[in-house]
Every structure is written in C-alpha cells, then in structure tokens.
Amino acid sequence: xxKESPPSSVVQVGRHAGHGxxxxxxxxxxxxxxxxxxxxxxxxxxxxVLGAFLGFGAGFYSMYRRLVLDPSKERDGEPPAE
Amino acid sequence: xxxxxxQEAAQDAAHAEEWGTDVMIHxxxxxxxxxxxxxxxxxxxLSVAPIHIGGLExxxxxxxxxxxxxxxxxxxxxxxxxxxxxxxxxxQGEKAPGGLLNAMEAFYLFLRDDxxxxxxxxxxERFVPLVITLFFFILFANLLGLVPxxxxxxxxIMVTAGLAVxxxxxxxxxxxxALGAKxxxxxxxxxxxxLNPWMGAVMLLIMTPVELIGKLxxxxxxxxxxxxxxxxxxxxxLALLGLIITYxxxxxxxxxxxxxxxxxxxxxxxxxxxxxxxxxxxxxAMLTAVFxxxxxxxH
Numbered sequence: 001x002x003k004e005s006p007p008s009s010v011v012q013v014g015r016h017a018g019h020g021x022x023x024x025x026x027x028x029x030x031x032x033x034x035x036x037x038x039x040x041x042x043x044x045x046x047x048x049v050l051g052a053f054l055g056f057g058a059g060f061y062s063m064y065r066r067l068v069l070d071p072s073k074e075r076d077g078e079p080p081a082e
Numbered sequence: 083x084x085x086x087x088x089q090e091a092a093q094d095a096a097h098a099e100e101w102g103t104d105v106m107i108h109x110x111x112x113x114x115x116x117x118x119x120x121x122x123x124x125x126x127x128l129s130v131a132p133i134h135i136g137g138l139e140x141x142x143x144x145x146x147x148x149x150x151x152x153x154x155x156x157x158x159x160x161x162x163x164x165x166x167x168x169x170x171x172x173x174q175g176e177k178a179p180g181g182l183l184n185a186m187e188a189f190y191l192f193l194r195d196d197x198x199x200x201x202x203x204x205x206x207e208r209f210v211p212l213v214i215t216l217f218f219f220i221l222f223a224n225l226l227g228l229v230p231x232x233x234x235x236x237x238x239i240m241v242t243a244g245l246a247v248x249x250x251x252x253x254x255x256x257x258x259x260a261l262g263a264k265x266x267x268x269x270x271x272x273x274x275x276x277l278n279p280w281m282g283a284v285m286l287l288i289m290t291p292v293e294l295i296g297k298l299x300x301x302x303x304x305x306x307x308x309x310x311x312x313x314x315x316x317x318x319x320l321a322l323l324g325l326i327i328t329y330x331x332x333x334x335x336x337x338x339x340x341x342x343x344x345x346x347x348x349x350x351x352x353x354x355x356x357x358x359x360x361x362x363x364x365x366x367a368m369l370t371a372v373f374x375x376x377x378x379x380x381h
Binding site for chain 2: 010011014015017018019021022025026029030054055058059061062065
C-alpha cells in the first residue's frame, strides 16, 4: 500500500482528463437548450449565445472546483469530492 | 506529350491514393469475413436479424471483431486458469512455476498491489478481479491485431464503448455502495456551500447537468482513448507499408529507398505497437481503478 505517496502522473492525468470534454459538452448542451428556447420565443440568437456562455462557465466552474477548491479543502483536512 | 504523361501520373497517383485508402479502411473496419491469407471464412451465415428494443437496434451478429473478442476471452481464461493451477501446485509444495507463469505472477502482483489496491484503497479487494480481467482481456485483444491475419477488436469504438460501459456501471455501483444513497446523490446534485437558497437552487439547476456530463466524460474518454490509440497505430503502419506498394521498386535508387525506409520505420512502429498494446491495456485498467477509488472516497 502506497497511500501516502503523491498520486502518480497517470493517476493525475486520468483524474483530470474529463475536464475538457465536460466543458465542451456542457457548452454544447446549454447552447442546444438555448436554440430550443429561441425557437419557441423567436429570439434567435439571444439564448444560443447566452446558453453557450453559461454552459462554458458551468463547465469551467466544475473544473475550477476540482482543481482549486477541492485541493485547498483537502489541505484543510476535509476529504476531496469525486 | 509531357502534359499527357503528367495527366497519367496524376491519375495513377489518384488511383493509388484511392486504393490505399480502401486497403487501410478494409484492415481497420469490422467485416463478416475472416481473411486468413490463403483462404477466408464467410461469417455471414452467423449473422442474425437485429434486435429491436424500443427505438434501439442491436445487431448481435458474429463478425470478425467478435471472433477476435472470443479468442481474447479464451486466451484470458486459459492463461488465468494455468496461472491459478500453477499457484495451487506451488501451495501444495510441488514445484515452483516456470517462465510464463512467473511472468503472470509478476503481472498479477503488480496489478493487484500497485494498480487496484493502491488506487481503490481499503476494501478494494473485490475490484481486483475486474481490474486484472480488464487488463488481460484488453491486452490480448490489442495484441491479436499484431498477429498476421489478426484483427484488432479494440480498434472498434463499439468494443471500447462496451468496455467503458462496464467500467461506468462498476464505478457508479461502487460509489453507491460505498457512499449510500445520500452520499451518492451528492456526487450528482452539488450546491456550493455558503450560498443563499435562491442562488443555491439556480446553481443546482445549472450544475446538475454539468455534473452528469462530468460523470459520463470519464468512461467516454476511456473508450475514445483506447479506440484512437489502437486505430492510429494501424493507420500509421498501413500507410508506411502502402508506400512500398505504391512507390517501391528494385530498379531505381528512389524505389529501393521507398522499400527500405518504410520497412525499417514499419518495424519500429510495430515495436511501438507492442508497447502501446501493453500501455493502453494498463491505462484502461489503471483508470478504472482510479475512478472507483475516487468515487468511493468522495464526500
């Protein structure tokens, strides 16, 4: 058991490899929801643009949380989130 | 005259390009024929009508890749069974295992201690068989593509996606069992601490789909990584060897270079492919263990 040693680079890569996909996919998802809303309200392209930004921001926050917020919590003695 | 020659050369090149693409695609994609060089086995009698589940169409026909998956599965079972038998004999004080089984033992110990247990932590024993099976199954599937007339089942996105779905189900189930219903739901529904209820509700509404995407991104990356690595190596190899067929000749100096260069590079890529076969099997098994460990220790 080598729990005390810092995680290897493969582990780190694997842990954070999903962030890029998450940001891209959440931007795409919210942009798509924006197009649906636009079609209904006839406000194209307002909500597509807002959705894309919102999705990108949310994806970025998800990454920020795992890269910055959780490690600092971990240092304060709290267990990390997934 | 020159124009005509150029035109002919251009046509030849275009034809060669088309031919090369066809050959390369032919080697990569799934087929219902087993091409064994001197003869080929027609698998189309084994194809069955697709099963319809709702709007989903599932084709469970036996194809080239399925045959090689079966072979990989049989190889995994046989090597494991032989290793287990040797270990049993050793326990009864008969004789120490020989070369191959010694190597298997080294693989097994490494995967158990440094991959599964080191990443999953306490209580990880029950995931050790999965991690080791994943490693050997993917390894054999990868290596079978390097055998003459073999096919790489793992260069089919459906195969790697199937493996990733298995990993996903195990990861989420392990998380649910380790964290309980409440703890598991907190990995999906996340509200940043210190927000007023309204902002919390807004964040919950926005972040829940993102967290779900984040959950799916990991197995997606697993599937694409294995698929892309196994496909890319074959394309490089086929493109190099295609150069010999397209430009090689023994009558001109450039023709000889076009034979020897790709041959040496191809040999190098082949060695690289063996390394990648091991590496990608290791990464898939390793990351499955990492993800199981991550969700089990999430709070």
